[in-house]
Amino acid sequence: MADLAGKRAMLKAADRSDLETRMSDEHHQSLKLWLRLLACANLIEAEVRGRLRAEFDTTLPRFDLLAQLERHADGLKMSELSQRLMVTGGNVTGITDQLESEGLVVRESDPADRRAYTVKLTPAGRRAFARMATAHEEWVVELFAGLYAGEKEQVYRLLAKLKLSLEKEKKK
Amino acid sequence: MADLAGKRAMLKAADRSDLETRMSDEHHQSLKLWLRLLACANLIEAEVRGRLRAEFDTTLPRFDLLAQLERHADGLKMSELSQRLMVTGGNVTGITDQLESEGLVVRESDPADRRAYTVKLTPAGRRAFARMATAHEEWVVELFAGLYAGEKEQVYRLLAKLKLSLEKEKKK
DNA sequence: GGCACATAGTTGACGCCTAAACTATTGATG
DNA sequence: CATCAATAGTTTAGGCGTCAACTATGTGCC
Numbered sequence: 001m002a003d004l005a006g007k008r009a010m011l012k013a014a015d016r017s018d019l020e021t022r023m024s025d026e027h028h029q030s031l032k033l034w035l036r037l038l039a040c041a042n043l044i045e046a047e048v049r050g051r052l053r054a055e056f057d058t059t060l061p062r063f064d065l066l067a068q069l070e071r072h073a074d075g076l077k078m079s080e081l082s083q084r085l086m087v088t089g090g091n092v093t094g095i096t097d098q099l100e101s102e103g104l105v106v107r108e109s110d111p112a113d114r115r116a117y118t119v120k121l122t123p124a125g126r127r128a129f130a131r132m133a134t135a136h137e138e139w140v141v142e143l144f145a146g147l148y149a150g151e152k153e154q155v156y157r158l159l160a161k162l163k164l165s166l167e168k169e170k171k172k
Numbered sequence: 173m174a175d176l177a178g179k180r181a182m183l184k185a186a187d188r189s190d191l192e193t194r195m196s197d198e199h200h201q202s203l204k205l206w207l208r209l210l211a212c213a214n215l216i217e218a219e220v221r222g223r224l225r226a227e228f229d230t231t232l233p234r235f236d237l238l239a240q241l242e243r244h245a246d247g248l249k250m251s252e253l254s255q256r257l258m259v260t261g262g263n264v265t266g267i268t269d270q271l272e273s274e275g276l277v278v279r280e281s282d283p284a285d286r287r288a289y290t291v292k293l294t295p296a297g298r299r300a301f302a303r304m305a306t307a308h309e310e311w312v313v314e315l316f317a318g319l320y321a322g323e324k325e326q327v328y329r330l331l332a333k334l335k336l337s338l339e340k341e342k343k344k
Numbered sequence: 345g346g347c348a349c350a351t352a353g354t355t356g357a358c359g360c361c362t363a364a365a366c367t368a369t370t371g372a373t374g
Numbered sequence: 375c376a377t378c379a380a381t382a383g384t385t386t387a388g389g390c391g392t393c394a395a396c397t398a399t400g401t402g403c404c
Contacts, residue, residue: 027313029325030312077382086214087360090385114370116383143206144206149201153201156205158327161318163208166216169314233389263392
């Protein structure tokens with residue numbers, strides 16, 4: 001993988017060994033897979049965004065933040081939200097500000113660490129999320145209805161492997 | 173799928189038939205798959221963005237636009253770019269403005285339709301893209317190296333099916 | 345010709361997201 | 375205990391992306 005320019009030169013020399021043919025195909029294959037993965041993710045995301053907007057006048061990031069809090073009833077630190085949502089801290093600050101001003105979440109200051117807050121759902125936040133979550137779940141099921149359960153399982157398993165290797169790669 | 177509230181009520185009645193259990197599992201399965209798909213796409217995208225920025229001081233949308241033009245040597249209309257990149261026209265306008273001011277692309281007015289432009293790579297744009305494309309391809313191969321070729325093929329095939337069904341769903 | 349409607353592209357307002365700089369607090373180490 | 379690095383969170387500047395409103399041009403129909 002390191003010496004692609006060299007490999008290209010050799011290909012031009014019209015002396016394609018099996019190894020090189022395989023490399024080139026694999027390049028093409030990975031690229032195609034990447035584009036398709038991205039396309040699928042974008043199509044689904046666009047659909048979910050649109051419906052959240054149309055039916056609940058809210059956005060995906062807001063929904064995701066509420067979902068995290070619903071899953072952790074004792075609240076989450078800003079930094080934990082940042083990790084779980086895979087976005088930067090500054091971003092969490094902004095979204096939390098909005099949700100707080102809408103009365104859906106509260107920042108509770110942590111007695112043990114005066115730098116930190118614990119963000120929690122308010123009762124209104126819990127109600128609002130419950131309504132949305134039901135609809136959201138149906139949408140997702142509907143969007144994946146084109147695959148059989150076995151196929152979904154297969155993709156899920158393979159993406160698990162991919163995700164692990166990506167996270168390992170990142171650590172390096 | 174349409175009567176989830178009703179199904180929930182039945183579940184509460186502690187009378188879970190096989191059908192309902194399967195439904196609930198499938199809900200869970202689709203949601204999990206969606207979250208994982210999104211996570212993988214985001215991890216890869218973040219990695220590619222970071223490297224494009226670090227090594228070429230550019231961004232993914234700019235790169236994607238150049239890639240489309242490279243693939244269509246006779247140029248593309250703004251509207252075609254918008255479709256192929258799966259973003260809105262307004263967005264394409266902004267990115268094209270930047271690339272044009274950097275001298276990497278040009279807008280040529282279409283003699284047959286005075287509303288339309290054809291966007292083309294300049295020689296400088298072609299050179300800049302060529303350098304980046306080689307590196308980009310290597311990165312993607314590297315990022316997908318955690319899967320065997322057969323596994324990549326499998327995911328690719330299943331995502332093709334998913335993509336088709338998503339596009340059909342959207343048309344409705 | 346003239347009117348209505350569609351299409352190509354741009355603009356403006358706004359939200360998401362990042363990186364980098366900043367403040368405040370904590371904790372570890374001499 | 376004093377200092378210095380690490381951590382929690384916020385702010386700022388800027389790019390990406392959307393939608394909706396807008397301009398200008400093309401098209402079809404009478």
